[in-house]
Amino acid sequence: YWPFFTGVALTAVVLAMRVALIAPIRKKVFELFYYTHLTCFVLYYVLLVLHGAHHGVLSSWKYVLGPLVIYCIDRISRLLRNNMHGIEISPNSAITCGNKIVCLRIPRIFNYMAGQYCDIKVPLVSNVQWHPFTIASSPHENEMMFYIKATGNWTSKFCELFKDKTVFDGDIKVHIRGPFGSPAQHVDQYEHIVLIS
Helix, strand or coil, X not given: CHHHHHHHHHHHHHXXXXXXXXXXXXXXXXXXXXXXXXXXXXXXXXXXXXXCCECCECCCHHHHHHHHHHHHHHHHHHHHHHHXXXXXXXHHHEEECCCCEEEEEEECCCCCCCCCEEEEECCCCCCCCCEEEXXXXXXXXXXXXXXXXXXCHHHHHHHHHHHCHHHCCCCEEXXXXXXXXXXXXXXXHCCCCCCCC
């Protein structure tokens, strides 16, 4: 009976992950999607090890342990890296440009090249969401500039956050990871290139 119950539980876990993956749910309530996947990920592997028991002896853990260790090392290193570039900025660092655009200016915290982008997370908007934005300032400038347009839930909340600056008690925490390369970054290193638009 044990394989039947763990098999049913595994199917339920996969279905819960699939439901949270539906686009309207994922886009409207990203945190629900994120935490469902995080919880179900742990449950899935626990149930998988129990499901692989043969005559009451757990043996499938040997096949699951290696990939899980690699995943945990990657996850821990990403958490450490992501928290390295957390900075406090003044609410005046973001200037609204019209109704739907905010220009975010932060001190340059690393060197970058023209055309590169960074991922930005603002815990006041969401503690789990990272969003990519092109660095709009030149590499020789002392600050990094990002233009953020309100097009989705996260960007709309971000723009709303900076519309009324009287609500802030102090500085705002912003996390940045990058820089990441642009597609045309190494174009001058090749004799022939193909451009697709």
